Amino acid sequence: MSGISDSRSHVQSRVPDDGDTVYVGYRRRGRAIVENQSEQEQLTPERSLALVNHSPSGFEWGYGGSGPAQLALALLLDYTGDEAFALDHYQEFKDEVVSQLECTGPDGCWRLTGSDIDAVLHETPGEPVAPSI
DSSP, X not given: OTTOOOTTOTTTTOOOTTSOOEEEEEEETTEEEXXXXXXXXXXXXXXXXXXXXXXXXXXXXXXXXXXHHHHHHHHHHHHHOOXXXXXXXXXXXXXXXXXXXXXXXXXXXXXXXHHHHHHHHTOOTTSOOOTTO
16 A cells, blocks of 8 residues: 555564455355354454444445445454554455455455465555455
8 A cells, every 4th residue: 555665563563374365255145244264263344343433234345435444454453463553454455355356256255364464554655455355
């Protein structure tokens, strides 16, 4: 993300014990579901809603609205564990990443890794967003 290129950031040093963090989003019965597959947990909006209430009805992706803003905040909060960092950067993360996510391919889901998130968070101005997003 433009302007978030501090190489000393705590996000860069976060490495899960069993490999890269993997988030997957898909729809079940019309409802948006997001999982942290590395932790084998479903990501829910409650923690992020306690900070900013954009979308009490849940997460969304693929456009720049309130559901994607809630998801962007929840993803950064879950990934970094840092409320202040997540609050400072989630709107830009929504614009650059969450608004671009699509459920495509044979499994009908999107996939976002910790490496993808790190690449976006540490992007220097003028560099493109990670191509795998």
